[in-house]
Amino acid sequence: MKLYAYILSIVGTRILAAAAILLGILQVLELLDATPEILERGLGLGGVAYHALLRLPRMLEQAAPLAVLAGGLFAFGQLAREQAVTAMRASGVSVYRLLGVSLLAAAGVMLVDLMALEVVAPRTDLALANWWRATAAEADRAEPGLRAFRSGDELVVARASDEQGHRLDEVRIYRRDGQGQVNERIAAPSATYGAEGWRLNEPSLVRFTEQEVMASSAEALIWPTPLRPADVRALLFSDQAPSGATARRALGGVGSERPESYYAVRVHRTLAEPIAVLVMLLLAAPVALANFRTTQGAVLSAAALAAGLTFLVLDGLLTALGEGGALSPLLAAWTAPAVFAAMAATVLLRMEG
Numbered sequence: 001m002k003l004y005a006y007i008l009s010i011v012g013t014r015i016l017a018a019a020a021i022l023l024g025i026l027q028v029l030e031l032l033d034a035t036p037e038i039l040e041r042g043l044g045l046g047g048v049a050y051h052a053l054l055r056l057p058r059m060l061e062q063a064a065p066l067a068v069l070a071g072g073l074f075a076f077g078q079l080a081r082e083q084a085v086t087a088m089r090a091s092g093v094s095v096y097r098l099l100g101v102s103l104l105a106a107a108g109v110m111l112v113d114l115m116a117l118e119v120v121a122p123r124t125d126l127a128l129a130n131w132w133r134a135t136a137a138e139a140d141r142a143e144p145g146l147r148a149f150r151s152g153d154e155l156v157v158a159r160a161s162d163e164q165g166h167r168l169d170e171v172r173i174y175r176r177d178g179q180g181q182v183n184e185r186i187a188a189p190s191a192t193y194g195a196e197g198w199r200l201n202e203p204s205l206v207r208f209t210e211q212e213v214m215a216s217s218a219e220a221l222i223w224p225t226p227l228r229p230a231d232v233r234a235l236l237f238s239d240q241a242p243s244g245a246t247a248r249r250a251l252g253g254v255g256s257e258r259p260e261s262y263y264a265v266r267v268h269r270t271l272a273e274p275i276a277v278l279v280m281l282l283l284a285a286p287v288a289l290a291n292f293r294t295t296q297g298a299v300l301s302a303a304a305l306a307a308g309l310t311f312l313v314l315d316g317l318l319t320a321l322g323e324g325g326a327l328s329p330l331l332a333a334w335t336a337p338a339v340f341a342a343m344a345a346t347v348l349l350r351m352e353g
Contacts, residue, residue, distance in 0.1 A: 003093065004101045010079065012105040015071030019109070022063040022070075027052050030059070041135050054128040057121035064113040065276045068106050069308040072284030073301055075102070081292045095352050099285050106281040110274040117273060118243050122234070129237055130163045146170060147236050149257035151227045155182075156255075158191070160236035165229030166193045171200065173223070183208050191223060198223040231255040244270030261325040268333030269319065276315065279337050282344035283307050289351045311340045 031052060038047045079085050079098075088098060148157045154175050158168040168191040175184040188203040200221040207214045231254050234246045242250065247266035250256035256263060283304050290297040315336035322332020 003088070007079075007098060007101045008105055011072065011075040011102045012108075014075040014078075015068055015105055015109060018070035018074070019060075019063055019067035022067050023056070023059055026059045026063060027055070030055055041137070043135060047135070050131070051128070054124045054131070057116040057124050060116045061113060061121065061273070064109055064274075065280045065312065066308070068109055068277045069280040069284055069305070072102070072106075072281045073287055073304060076284055076288035077290075077292070077297065077301060080288050080290050080297060085288050095285075095288060095348070098288060099282075099348075102281060102285070103278065106278050110277040113277060114270075114274040118245065118270065122243050122246070126163075126233055126237055147257065149235050149255055150253075151225050151255045152253045154225070158236075160232055161190075163233075163237070165232035165237070167191070168198075168232065186221070186223075188221075193229055196222055198225055198227065226252075226254045228254070241269075242266055259323075259325055261329060262323040264329035265319060265322040265332050268329050272333040272337055275337055276311070279311065279341045279344070280308055282341055282348070283311070285344065286347045286351055289348075307340065307343070311336055 188200040
């Protein structure tokens with residue numbers, strides 16, 4: 001147990017150190033661009049710290065895979081240089097057991113990354129957007145523009161005026177028949193969300209038939225739609241990638257403004273992105289078996305680093321192809337993790353054999 005605790009501490013501390021360095025670099029680069037405007041708005045150092053805090057979940061998403069790769073390389077390289085791996089193997093501890101213990105540290109990072117991606121980041125993105133808009137000068141504070149999206153079979157054009165997503169202004173709803181032709185248009189100055197759902201205020205209705213156009217109006221009208229305030233916030237206030245839950249609701253017809261392929265890929269990426277952390281550790285694992293008395297250690301370390309960076313580039317490229325509909329969502333999200341994990345496992349098996 002002491003041996004496993006030692007391995008876990010070596011790998012865990014190296015990963016944490018790499019994550020801290022990478023997050024620090026990303027924060028510095030971000031604040032170099034944002035700090036001048038924050039100070040111009042009179043928000044001071046507190047505003048700089050608040051901005052950095054709200055951006056932290058998204059930066060963690062970017063830094064997690066590289067932190068595990070760099071931390072794994074440092075940890076396995078240290079164990080190999082100290083002949084610790086040789087001693088472990090001589091005492092009956094295989095490299096697979098070493099890798100299994102190390103995966104516990106990577107799994108912790110994976111869980112933190114998943115929580116940041118799915119739970120924390122959607123909230124901090126909204127908070128940052130609202131804070132940035134609220135602290136802008138009155139003359140520079142632009143009202144949100146009209147946005148178009150789909151909700152079920154309806155096409156909707158609206159402007160969000162409530163940061164919590166409970167109110168829409170300048171609402172236009174276009175309903176279509178089975179052939180996709182518009183057969184009704186509903187226009188309302190505003191729509192508010194309450195216990196009964198969405199309430200259209202003072203709507204005017206125009207129904208189109210082959211023979212005539214019929215117009216009518218009402219004081220209020222309940223809009224039967226599965227759209228919820230959380231969907232409005234995700235659609236109209238956030239420019240970041242949607243969470244897996246939001247993407248699943250979009251695929252269910254609740255509300256979407258992008259192609260179906262985009263949301264299908266985002267659903268798969270909910271798990272594929274955190275699993276990339278485990279793939280990075282697998283890519284670093286062969287370094288534990290390297291002989292650092294020769295050039296093998298340096299060559300394997302450089303190869304693992306190059307493989308990790310190639311994995312990130314290829315993964316991003318395939319994801320973009322899938323989101324655009326050029327590749328199936330399953331292949332777009334999982335090809336790179338599966339291929340690079342298989343490559344790392346093959347190298348490890350050959351070296352161990």
